[in-house]
Amino acid sequence: METGKHVMRQISIFSENRPGRLAAIAHALGEEKINILAFSIAEANGFGVVRVLVDQPEKAHEKLLSLGFNTAFTDVIAVKMKDQPGGLYDVAKILGDSGVNIEYSYAYSGKEGAVLILRVDHVDDAIKRIKSSGAALLERSVFH
Secondary structure, eight states, rough: OOOOOOOOEEEEEEEEEETHHHHHHHHHHHHHOOOEEEEEEEEEETTEEEEEEEEHHHHHHHHHTTTTTTTEEEEEEEEOOSSTHHHHHHHHHHHHTTTTOEEEEEEEETTTEEEEEOOOOOOHHHEEEEEETTTTEGGGGHHH
């Protein structure tokens, strides 16, 4: 079972947590015609981590690096959930029952329905378990 087509390249951007940082990131990506498809922001000890899924991850990474941002790629998966009460529970239970730990996640509801973006400790196991349960994973081509 091929799992690679379900792994997305998320960009994590580490930055001081101060006014204008998100605007600078968004402006830089906009100048390059890079579309932000999903993102989250987390804060710890005065620093922020902006996690983004974009349609051109390599180009976005190069642009942000050229502007002095500290960035890294992270592999994540995108699970299509039922857009109704219990949808998150179904996915979390599949992974929890399989011993796969969710390190962090964020979600959006859009044209593809409700989608949960997940960083997990065992990507291949998570993909296999989700697929064998009948739940749907989005393919990388949806984002890139």
